[in-house]
Amino acid sequence: MTSYIIRRLLLMVPTLVGMTFLLFAVVRFAPGLREAGQANVAQGMMQSRQAQRQEELLVARRLHLVDKNGHPISLPMQYLLWLKSTCEGHLGTSLEYPEPVLKLIAQRLPVTLTINLIAMLVIYLVAVPGGLLAALYRDRLFDRGYGLISLALYSLPAIWVGSSLLGFFANPEFFNWFPAAGLHSTNTQSMDFFQYIGDYFYHITLPIVCSTYAGFAILSKQVRGSILENLGQDYIRTARAKGVKGSTVLVRHVFRNSLLTLITLTGMALPGLLGGSVIVEQIFSIDGMGRLAYTATLARDLPVIQTVALIGSVLTLLSYLAVDICYAIADPRVSYA
Amino acid sequence: MNNRFTVKDFLYMLLLVAALVLLGLILGSLNYQTGQLVSLRKQITAGNQLQLEAISRLHGVVGEAPASTRRAPSQVNIRETLANGDRYVCYPNPPLFPGSPYKLPGYAPGGWLVQNLGTEPHSLIPFVTRSATGNEVQAEVLESLLARNPVTLHWVPWLSRSYLVAKNGLKITFKLRRRARFSNGDPVLASDVVFSFNTMMNPHVNDAQNWPYYSDVKSCVAAGKRTVIFTFKEPYFKALEEVGGFSILPQKVYQFTKASQYNTRSRLLVGSGPYVLYRWAAGQQMVLKKNPRYWGPPPVFNRIVFRFIENPQSALATYLRGEIDSDGVEPSQWRKYTVEPGFTARNHCYKYLTSSAGFLYVGWNLKKPMFQDRRTRVALAMLVNVPALIKTFLYGMAVPITGPFNPLSPQNDRKIKPIPYDPAAAKILLHKAGWRMGPNGVLVQNGREFKFSLLIPSQQPLIQKICVYLQRQWATAGIDCRISPEEFSIMIRRLNHRQFTATLLGWTGSIEMDPYQIFDSRSYLDEGSNAGDFDNAEADKLIAQGRREINTARRMRIWHHLQRVIYGQQPYLFLFTSDSLSFIQQRFRNTKPVGKFGLNPANWYVPLKQQRYP
Numbered sequence: 001m002t003s004y005i006i007r008r009l010l011l012m013v014p015t016l017v018g019m020t021f022l023l024f025a026v027v028r029f030a031p032g033l034r035e036a037g038q039a040n041v042a043q044g045m046m047q048s049r050q051a052q053r054q055e056e057l058l059v060a061r062r063l064h065l066v067d068k069n070g071h072p073i074s075l076p077m078q079y080l081l082w083l084k085s086t087c088e089g090h091l092g093t094s095l096e097y098p099e100p101v102l103k104l105i106a107q108r109l110p111v112t113l114t115i116n117l118i119a120m121l122v123i124y125l126v127a128v129p130g131g132l133l134a135a136l137y138r139d140r141l142f143d144r145g146y147g148l149i150s151l152a153l154y155s156l157p158a159i160w161v162g163s164s165l166l167g168f169f170a171n172p173e174f175f176n177w178f179p180a181a182g183l184h185s186t187n188t189q190s191m192d193f194f195q196y197i198g199d200y201f202y203h204i205t206l207p208i209v210c211s212t213y214a215g216f217a218i219l220s221k222q223v224r225g226s227i228l229e230n231l232g233q234d235y236i237r238t239a240r241a242k243g244v245k246g247s248t249v250l251v252r253h254v255f256r257n258s259l260l261t262l263i264t265l266t267g268m269a270l271p272g273l274l275g276g277s278v279i280v281e282q283i284f285s286i287d288g289m290g291r292l293a294y295t296a297t298l299a300r301d302l303p304v305i306q307t308v309a310l311i312g313s314v315l316t317l318l319s320y321l322a323v324d325i326c327y328a329i330a331d332p333r334v335s336y337a
Numbered sequence: 338m339n340n341r342f343t344v345k346d347f348l349y350m351l352l353l354v355a356a357l358v359l360l361g362l363i364l365g366s367l368n369y370q371t372g373q374l375v376s377l378r379k380q381i382t383a384g385n386q387l388q389l390e391a392i393s394r395l396h397g398v399v400g401e402a403p404a405s406t407r408r409a410p411s412q413v414n415i416r417e418t419l420a421n422g423d424r425y426v427c428y429p430n431p432p433l434f435p436g437s438p439y440k441l442p443g444y445a446p447g448g449w450l451v452q453n454l455g456t457e458p459h460s461l462i463p464f465v466t467r468s469a470t471g472n473e474v475q476a477e478v479l480e481s482l483l484a485r486n487p488v489t490l491h492w493v494p495w496l497s498r499s500y501l502v503a504k505n506g507l508k509i510t511f512k513l514r515r516r517a518r519f520s521n522g523d524p525v526l527a528s529d530v531v532f533s534f535n536t537m538m539n540p541h542v543n544d545a546q547n548w549p550y551y552s553d554v555k556s557c558v559a560a561g562k563r564t565v566i567f568t569f570k571e572p573y574f575k576a577l578e579e580v581g582g583f584s585i586l587p588q589k590v591y592q593f594t595k596a597s598q599y600n601t602r603s604r605l606l607v608g609s610g611p612y613v614l615y616r617w618a619a620g621q622q623m624v625l626k627k628n629p630r631y632w633g634p635p636p637v638f639n640r641i642v643f644r645f646i647e648n649p650q651s652a653l654a655t656y657l658r659g660e661i662d663s664d665g666v667e668p669s670q671w672r673k674y675t676v677e678p679g680f681t682a683r684n685h686c687y688k689y690l691t692s693s694a695g696f697l698y699v700g701w702n703l704k705k706p707m708f709q710d711r712r713t714r715v716a717l718a719m720l721v722n723v724p725a726l727i728k729t730f731l732y733g734m735a736v737p738i739t740g741p742f743n744p745l746s747p748q749n750d751r752k753i754k755p756i757p758y759d760p761a762a763a764k765i766l767l768h769k770a771g772w773r774m775g776p777n778g779v780l781v782q783n784g785r786e787f788k789f790s791l792l793i794p795s796q797q798p799l800i801q802k803i804c805v806y807l808q809r810q811w812a813t814a815g816i817d818c819r820i821s822p823e824e825f826s827i828m829i830r831r832l833n834h835r836q837f838t839a840t841l842l843g844w845t846g847s848i849e850m851d852p853y854q855i856f857d858s859r860s861y862l863d864e865g866s867n868a869g870d871f872d873n874a875e876a877d878k879l880i881a882q883g884r885r886e887i888n889t890a891r892r893m894r895i896w897h898h899l900q901r902v903i904y905g906q907q908p909y910l911f912l913f914t915s916d917s918l919s920f921i922q923q924r925f926r927n928t929k930p931v932g933k934f935g936l937n938p939a940n941w942y943v944p945l946k947q948q949r950y951p
Contacts, residue, residue: 093601096459097459097603098460098465098543098601098603099460107620108619114358118358120354125351167650167654170651170654170658171657173657179655179660180652180655180660181648181651182621182622182644182655184621186622186644186660283648283650283651284651285645285648287457287619287645298824298825299826300826
């Protein structure tokens with residue numbers, strides 16, 4: 001197993017280099033690069049051409065588009081310079097925020113991660129038992145009702161649900177139950193820890209609802225399918241014929257063997273944990289990774305775009321590796337020796 | 338592989354996730370409680386010990402307000418032209434502008450003001466910050482040599498006690514107030530003014546946007562401890578505004594050896610203003626605290642909290658829940674709520690025009706043959722019913738304009754009559770310009786159909802609606818307009834490269850704008866802001882005259898003449914300037930807009946019994 005992991009890690013290096021090349025190419029050939037750093041200027045704000053030129057030159061220098069004397073640098077050299085500074089851990093300074101990109105990410109990552117982990121927890125706690133019960137009561141009222149509701153929820157656009165939640169549950173005209181924006185109240189600093197946690201959960205209720213409702217369908221359908229598949233297997237019949245209790249068969253044999261599906265889905269969800277949802281963060285005014293990536297894209301903030309994409313790429317590779325390792329742990333038939 | 342992954346392991350995994358969430362919350366809580374101060378201190382310790390002391394004082398750790406901050410007995414203000422033609426203005430005490438709350442019955446200082454800033458500023462570095470929201474925060478902390486009276490619009494001494502403008506406009510001398518102090522207790526000295534100016538003009542400080550406005554300044558020197566002299570290469574009508582309006586920084590706090598040190602202190606904000614930056618929780622809120630050492634008129638609120646809610650729907654919901662104290666609303670929101678009988682009684686609702694409001698226009702690329710004839714451009718304007726457009730899309734909450742100047746500005750000539758909505762006259766004008774109806778129902782001139790694309794920024798629903806309206810209006814006369822939405826950075830590139838036929842955009846406004854940037858023929862060159870190539874010799878001459886004219890009355894006459902020329906030539910189809918719309922919680926008093934700057938929260942107060950936070 002150890003040699004397999006080392007092999008996989010070594011194989012990741014050329015994959016990563018290829019990814020960086022693609023990433024660099026896509027970002028550099030995207031339109032609007034030259035205007036990077038200007039997109040945040042309010043619409044039509046007066047700015048003289050001289051000022052624009054100075055800014056463009058500063059931006060060009062920071063992006064290694066030109067050298068210190070203002071002479072253009074060739075694309076392959078730009079790529080190598082970027083790769084070199086990335087390998088050295090210098091991921092650059094944002095064009096929009098005068099701060100290192102890593103610092104910006106470090107500020108926003110805990111916000112997104114916490115919300116997404118809670119959302120993931122809720123999704124698993126609802127969808128796994130839901131899928132299990134749907135499989136057990138196959139083609140009966142619960143199965144059909146649960147399937148219909150989860151699919152109906154899946155088909156609702158997040159932007160509509162978010163706006164509706166806001167309009168109905170954070171509005172004195174209807175139900176003034178939850179706050180409409182942010183993660184904290186104004187006077188949080190005067191709260192003790194438990195009040196702070198309560199206030200936090202009070203604020204994230206609607207964003208969590210908005211992040212989770214669509215997630216139930218896929219997971220529960222997968223769990224249901226996987227459990228149904230295992231229920232029809234010979235070893236289950238054998239276990240039952242041996243007189244093993246129904247619940248034991250279900251938990252120890254059926255569910256355990258259905259975990260491979262869950263592992264795959266969890267592995268695929270890992271990079272998404274850091275990505276954040278632009279829509280949810282935008283509607284509920286949460287300053288997370290999704291919003292950072294979105295505003296960086298609009299403003300052509302290349303250092304931020306490249307770093308976020310690079311981190312996403314690395315995490316995707318690592319999560320695939322983690323999934324493979326989990327397979328080996330969960331299923332004795334899988335061996336990487 | 339004996340260790341199989343069991344259901345128990347799955348539950349452990351869930352437990353681990355829950356533990357991670359809890360850990361994240363605890364860390365988040367700790368960060369929220371202390372992190373911001375730590376972050377500020379880290380920034381300072383990266384500098385020097387002196388700055389650390391400054392920040393300690395900033396947070397009220399050291400010392401009380403010095404006796405020197407007490408108000409001196411009032412003396413007479415002077416505003417006169419001397420015998421030699423120099424203009425002298427002296428205010429022995431900082432002026433109290435109209436709307437000040439101090440003498441109102443029931444006035445009580447204290448409480449908090451919670452406002453929505455919308456977009457979070459990227460940084461608060463003086464001069465470097467370009468966002469309007471960053472400037473809004475800075476305005477509470479930083480001060481300049483002069484301030485503008487919102488009613489008379491006169492520049493009056495603020496950090497300075499007096500100023501003297503030479504008759505030829507080439508020299509301005511400021512004398513500083515003795516009692517003016519930074520929040521760290523240091524007096525405001527001429528060396529701080531010179532340091533601030535030099536920092537702003539430092540080629541390695543990332544504030545290139547400011548340099549062109551100061552290109553005519555020849556020197557800025559300290560003549561003694563509290564006297565600063567600015568000299569200019571040429572007279573310029575905005576010279577006093579430019580040199581009297583930039584922020585003065587404490588040299589001891591901001592001093593740097595490399596510009597990169599200055600460029601990266603994104604959270605350092607120390608000035609002489611009524612508030613100090615107390616805490617900045619990224620993505621959440623920014624808290625300003627009353628400056629205990631403030632030398633001027635005492636600030637009303639103990640704290641000002643800025644929250645960052647971009648989504649208008651969320652912002653309004655937050656306002657309605659009482660979590661923010663004021664909210665700038667959209668016309669549709671205004672219309673919905675102000676018709677409710679109880680709402681206007683429970684809230685202050687204000688609709689007003691400000692001098693900083695910009696205007697919306699359709700800009701023609703005059704290089705394109707179809708727009709070169711003035712009659713065609715006037716006809717295009719005649720086909721648009723601007724008042725109806727305002728009524729339909731902005732529910733009447735905007736003002737039609739007759740030129741590029743703000744309707745509240747003395748620069749604007751109110752006598753100019755708007756081009757009337759007259760489709761019949763427009764068709765006659767188009768006929769005179771050589772346009773004939775073609776077989777496809779589209780006008781044709783010299784074999785070319787009157788077809789063009791209108792470049793607009795995407796993600797702007799209001800602009801898109803207006804475009805559809807314009808498209809329909811022009812179609813009635815046989816003009817085929819196609820809407821071309823582009824992302825803003827792409828749009829800038831197309832404008833800079835002149836790759837457009839027509840565009841719908843806006844310019845920000847000011848009390849007195851310099852028309853050189855947009856309407857002088859030289860601004861077409863080098864990708865300047867005169868993207869449509871408006872090239873009019875008379876306009877160029879008037880712009881040059883106006884920019885060099887120091888006498889206000891004479892200059893206004895020049896601007897009025899210029900406005901008539903520009904409006905007559907129609908390089909732009911001038912549409913409207915929007916009203917500002919605001920809701921303010923009822924418990925606030927003295928909230929009415931004052932003068933031409935609109936709302937001024939510095940005048941607001943909450944009666945003692947209704948104050949929410951200590």
